[in-house]
Amino acid sequence: MLEVNATITGFSRIDFDKKKIRKVLRAEGAIIRKESRKLVARRAIASAPGDYPARQTGTLRHSIKLKVSKPGFLVVIAPYKTSEMSAFYPAFLNNGITGLPARKDRKAQLKNGKWRVAPRKNYMIEALNHRRETSRAAILNALQDSLIPRK
Numbered sequence: 001m002l003e004v005n006a007t008i009t010g011f012s013r014i015d016f017d018k019k020k021i022r023k024v025l026r027a028e029g030a031i032i033r034k035e036s037r038k039l040v041a042r043r044a045i046a047s048a049p050g051d052y053p054a055r056q057t058g059t060l061r062h063s064i065k066l067k068v069s070k071p072g073f074l075v076v077i078a079p080y081k082t083s084e085m086s087a088f089y090p091a092f093l094n095n096g097i098t099g100l101p102a103r104k105d106r107k108a109q110l111k112n113g114k115w116r117v118a119p120r121k122n123y124m125i126e127a128l129n130h131r132r133e134t135s136r137a138a139i140l141n142a143l144q145d146s147l148i149p150r151k
Helices: 018-039 059-063 089-095 123-146
Strands: 013-016 064-068 075-079 115-117 147-150
Touching: 018 064, 018 075, 018 123, 059 064, 059 089, 075 123, 123 147
Parallel strands: none
Antiparallel strands: 013 147, 064 075
8 A cells, every 4th residue: 555645734725737747646556557567467287376467368367456536646557357267366365265175065164174276476565565665666756746735
């Protein structure tokens, strides 16, 4: 999570240009989305535990979306469940799966503590970490440009 705070004293009124902040937030969000999609774009039959998930069909890559709040001051980049997914498998890739495969009679299967699918690297966190300082600087510059103090 990225949070920026600023304080200005000695002025009776401050005008705020919202367009500049919204524009920068959307642009930085798009760059982080592109970076996270790039991390899961490696084409392979399977990925190793502790590595980024490999692309087989591209469903995971296409499920990473950028959503902007109505006021425009909140940007969320995350994988979302699509119609191509029978279950939300980005959660399975991130957390891993223990136990035996599902039974044919659909009764609960015992957990044996062994990884059936070991956790993969978190590509969303890595993409944010790659861009954290650059994004913070861009947002801070846009915030400074958008605040106009009046006496």
